[in-house]
Amino acid sequence: MRTDTTFKRAFNDMIDIIRTLDLGAELPSENALRTQLGVSRTTVRKVLAGMSARGIIISEAHKRIIREQPRQKERYPKKETLAISEQVETSFMEWMLRGDACPGTEINETELARKFGVATTIVREFLNRFQKYGLIEKRQNAGWVFKGFTASFALELFEIREMFEMRSARLFAALPDGSPVWKQIQSMRAAHLELLADIDARFQDFSELDSRFHRLITAVAPNRFIESFQDVITMVFHYHYQWNKRDERARNEVAIREHLALIEALESRNIALIDRACRLHLTSARETLLHSIA
Amino acid sequence: MRTDTTFKRAFNDMIDIIRTLDLGAELPSENALRTQLGVSRTTVRKVLAGMSARGIIISEAHKRIIREQPRQKERYPKKETLAISEQVETSFMEWMLRGDACPGTEINETELARKFGVATTIVREFLNRFQKYGLIEKRQNAGWVFKGFTASFALELFEIREMFEMRSARLFAALPDGSPVWKQIQSMRAAHLELLADIDARFQDFSELDSRFHRLITAVAPNRFIESFQDVITMVFHYHYQWNKRDERARNEVAIREHLALIEALESRNIALIDRACRLHLTSARETLLHSIA
DNA sequence: CATATGTTTCTTATGTATAAAAAACGGGGG
DNA sequence: CCCCCGTTTTTTATACATAAGAAACATATG
Known part of the structure; x- marks a missing residue:
């Protein structure tokens, strides 16, 4: 149910790392890559497996060799590298600033979730975090009010x-x-x-x-x-x-x-x-x- | 799955309202009670039904008469009138201030949920709201850190x-x-x-x-x-x-x-x-x- | 027609499920 | 010992389900 955006982002980043290396060169250790990519080793291994499957690298005993340079088209599109929670942020901002919302508008979790095509949990979590910006306010048992970008x-x-x-x-x-x-x-x-x-x-x-x-x-x-x-x-x-x-x-x-x-x-x-x-x-x-x- | 704390709080408040009235008196309309209790009419009706069931009031056609004064022991205990999210706040504060947590302690959503006996969703939502107090910090894909009451x-x-x-x-x-x-x-x-x-x-x-x-x-x-x-x-x-x-x-x-x-x-x-x-x-x-x- | 109650529909609060990601564990080679 | 990799366990991000509560709609009564 969780999306694999972390993997895709790491995959794209790995392409950039490989491009700085020569054909036939040996990749750094999984741990080194972990630090460079800023993800867990689990994800590093998944990326390496993906690279192997695509023939970009060859995994030998205890090392990995670059077999061919990855092409740019193998990158995952930007949107797929954003966590759902981040996408929701963008969607909400558009909704807000496009003018769909005037001061006093009631915000409906269910409706937003439908509109953005995500689970209500996510919308709820977003609104809770977004509260600190002072643009929305929660009413007990009854959703939120948009106070307006006034x-x-x-x-x-x-x-x-x-x-x-x-x-x-x-x-x-x-x-x-x-x-x-x-x-x-x-x-x-x-x-x-x-x-x-x-x-x-x-x-x-x-x-x-x-x-x-x-x-x-x-x-x-x-x-x-x-x-x-x-x-x-x-x-x-x-x-x-x-x-x-x-x-x-x-x-x-x-x-x-x-x-x-x-x-x-x-x-x-x-x-x-x-x-x-x-x-x-x-x-x-x-x-x-x-x-x-x- | 949702708890009926709103109902129980309203029920207790209704007891207080009834106590200000005389035996045999007629209760205000559902709408009037709604305003007094600060809940929806749906909840008011549930409270009235509860009062009827207990013999405190009698529902006649279009009015409700006080039959006997409610006793204090009919009140729901304080704890049952607090939403789970409010209980979590208290639990978390105790956990924090009792000294179970020193600066740098990692906060584990799952573990806290287990410890407090609530769903992880709730803990997560609480932490998101609690973030604004500046005592915890989120790390991507890896839980929270308690920064310490220093x-x-x-x-x-x-x-x-x-x-x-x-x-x-x-x-x-x-x-x-x-x-x-x-x-x-x-x-x-x-x-x-x-x-x-x-x-x-x-x-x-x-x-x-x-x-x-x-x-x-x-x-x-x-x-x-x-x-x-x-x-x-x-x-x-x-x-x-x-x-x-x-x-x-x-x-x-x-x-x-x-x-x-x-x-x-x-x-x-x-x-x-x-x-x-x-x-x-x-x-x-x-x-x-x-x-x-x- | 206004206001009160009865009924239906929609939304929120909370719990559960699960794939993805992180972390922990464990054996082997330098 | 320390680092590397393979494996297992734990945790997080997200989806989905449902009872409680709010809101909307409908009907009745004065």
Whole structure:
């Protein structure tokens, strides 16, 4: 009943590993592959068996030789490598952001399960996890209510975000010169400049960089609650902007410049400068989000 | 397979309703009872049927008469009125706080289900919801890890709590005289004074008052993320102090006095005073918690 | 026609089943 | 001993089943 997405993902990854090796070369041990693929040895063996069956490798006593290079078409399609629970996430986000749901809509576990073609258990589990994003609410014995991707959601989100991020940014002022963070900040700046140079072609890569940047800043002084809140922010930006592409390029370019200004402020160690740059960026991000909701 | 805890809770509540009425009196309509009991009419009818079967009421055409007063022993025991999911919460907390679990302990869904005598589905659902408290973490395809009720947990918790509560407390300074909040603050003060007067007998009532007080303060400017964080705090204090009763009376008395000081500060509308009173209380609460963890 | 009760249908809460994945066990060779 | 592989056991992810509860529909009664 469980899907074999772990196997398929590992299989695809194994193809990539084999491609880095020569024909006739010997594969690493099962344990080594286990670490490289990040799965259990059971799954490694299943992948190896699959490779053998396809004639890609030959299993001899205590070793496995590459017989022919796997072709790209042997890969499993992306969708089959996603656990059902992950697919449900995507389905739900589409349902939500496509506008099938307005504030106050009642969410019906059974109906969603039917619509998404999965078991109710999964939908239920998803909703329970999704609750932390503040967009749905449970009513005892009577399903869920969708509270809406509204302006007040955005405002509440940004109120917290501002508290958390200002707190972290300020801590930079007191950071010793020797801290490894400064190096990470440097390479973060480089990544921003690179993206900026090629902004016309790569503006869609910003979303991921944005998330990494803000996580780096909040990581100066780890706090599990702040980190968990970053998930909320990442989710909002990831999904919301998938459905609101208006001005995407321009929007991202502005944000990159604001990030660069913040980086400079952080490096100055001047609290006033840091505060200003941080608040400027957050205000602008908030306005952009509000604008795209309305 | 579902338990009938809703019915049993409603049944007990109905006993209380009947006790406020006279023998021979007519019961309210099913719909009226539905609202009073907070359940569906289906459940109301089941309760009425139960009452009839026990001879407590007589169902005539379109009305129900009280035939005899129900006795207390007819109530269902408290435990049977708790949904399985609620029982699991208690079981898990005991397991955790009794010390069966040290930081890094792996949590096994199957084993917990066996230990608690419930279905794995329930344990899984509970863990998913419990994740937000920051005490456990999920590993892909491999269960959960208990991160421990440690000092760093307490410190991270209080860092956020301080941000949130100072934010709310400060907002009081700008509140207009006419705001209904001031009345609530007044009655909150009264409740504190009452408890203080009878502290030797009632010190265990503090936990609930504490939660209400802090929720009232954060409610001046509602923010779903702050409210959700209050759940974390409530959980920590509710369960942790159930297992750490040392100095409970003294500890609660101190906290009450700090609350009273904060109330006074809030009413002064003086930001500096508010800040000081709030920080004082939070610092002392943090120290108490840290002390009891060590 | 409005409100109350009787009846039917749909949904949620909880238990059970099972394939996939992980972990544990065990023997053999360097 | 330590790593490697074959085998067995345990656990997780997912599906499905069903009684309890909610909601919708229907009928009756004032």
